[in-house]
Amino acid sequence: DAKTTQPPSMDCAEGRAANLPCNHSTISGNEYVYWYRQIHSQGPQYIIHGLKNNETNEMASLIITEDRKSSTLILPHATLRDTAVYYCIVTKKGAQKLVFGQGTRLTINP
Amino acid sequence: DTEVTQTPKHLVMGMTNKKSLKCEQHMGHRAMYWYKQKAKKPPELMFVYSYEKLSINESVPSRFSPECPNSSLLNLHLHALQPEDSALYLCASSQDQPGNTEAFFGQGTRLTVV
Numbered sequence: 687d688a689k690t691t692q693p694p695s696m697d698c699a700e701g702r703a704a705n706l707p708c709n710h711s712t713i714s715g716n717e718y719v720y721w722y723r724q725i726h727s728q729g730p731q732y733i734i735h736g737l738k739n740n741e742t743n744e745m746a747s748l749i750i751t752e753d754r755k756s757s758t759l760i761l762p763h764a765t766l767r768d769t770a771v772y773y774c775i776v777t778k779k780g781a782q783k784l785v786f787g788q789g790t791r792l793t794i795n796p
Numbered sequence: 797d798t799e800v801t802q803t804p805k806h807l808v809m810g811m812t813n814k815k816s817l818k819c820e821q822h823m824g825h826r827a828m829y830w831y832k833q834k835a836k837k838p839p840e841l842m843f844v845y846s847y848e849k850l851s852i853n854e855s856v857p858s859r860f861s862p863e864c865p866n867s868s869l870l871n872l873h874l875h876a877l878q879p880e881d882s883a884l885y886l887c888a889s890s891q892d893q894p895g896n897t898e899a900f901f902g903q904g905t906r907l908t909v910v
Contacts, residue, residue: 729886729901781895786838
C-alpha cells in the first residue's frame with residue numbers, strides 16, 4: 687500500500703471549515719483513499735473514501751487531485767465534537783489489511 | 797445494528813493470569829480484526845479473520861491467541877502477558893475485506909497488565 691504523509695496537528699475554529707491534507711504521491715491506479723477518525727477513548731470511525739472523483743457524504747467531503755497524489759478531507763462546519771485524530775489510509779480494493787499511519791490531531795477551538 | 801461490541805471495557809490482569817477479550821457483531825460481516833493501540837500511537841493490526849479462518853497474523857507473540865468460534869464472534873485469549881502488553885485492544889469488522897468496504901470498530905478493551 688502507498689505511504690501517506692499528514693501534518694501531525696492542526697487547529698480550526700468552531701463553525702469554520704476544517705481542511706485536512708494528505709499526501710500519497712506513490713499511490714497506484716487501483717488504490718483507494720480512505721479517511722477514518724478516532725475521537726479520544728473511542729474506536730476509529732469511518733468517514734469517507736474515494737478513488738478518483740470527489741466524494742461527499744453527510745460527514746465530510748473528499749477532494750482528490752487530478753494526479754491522485756494528494757487529497758483533502760473537508761469538514762464544512764467544524765464543531766467541538768470533531769476534535770479527533772484523523773487518519774488518511776491508502777489501500778487496494780480487496781486488501782485484507784487496514785494499516786493506520788500517524789494521522790493528524792485536529793483540535794476545534796471555541 | 798451497526799455496532800461492534802467489545803467486552804470487557806476495562807481489564808486488569810496479572811502476568812500469570814489467563815483472560816479473554818470478546819468481540820461481537822451482528823451485521824453479517826465476514827471479516828474481523830484485532831488491533832492493539834498504545835497511548836498516542838495509531839492502531840496496529842494484530843490478526844485478521846476472513847470467513848472464520850485466520851488469514852493474517854502480524855507476527856504476534858503466542859501469548860496472544862485469537863479464536864473465531866462463529867461468524868459473529870471473535871475472541872482474543874491472553875496468557876502470560878507482560879506489562880508492555882498494556883494497551884487498548886480494538887476489534888473491527890467489515891463486510892469482507894477492508895479495501896472493499898468500510899470497517900466498523902468497537903470501543904475497545906483497555907488492558908492493564910500488572
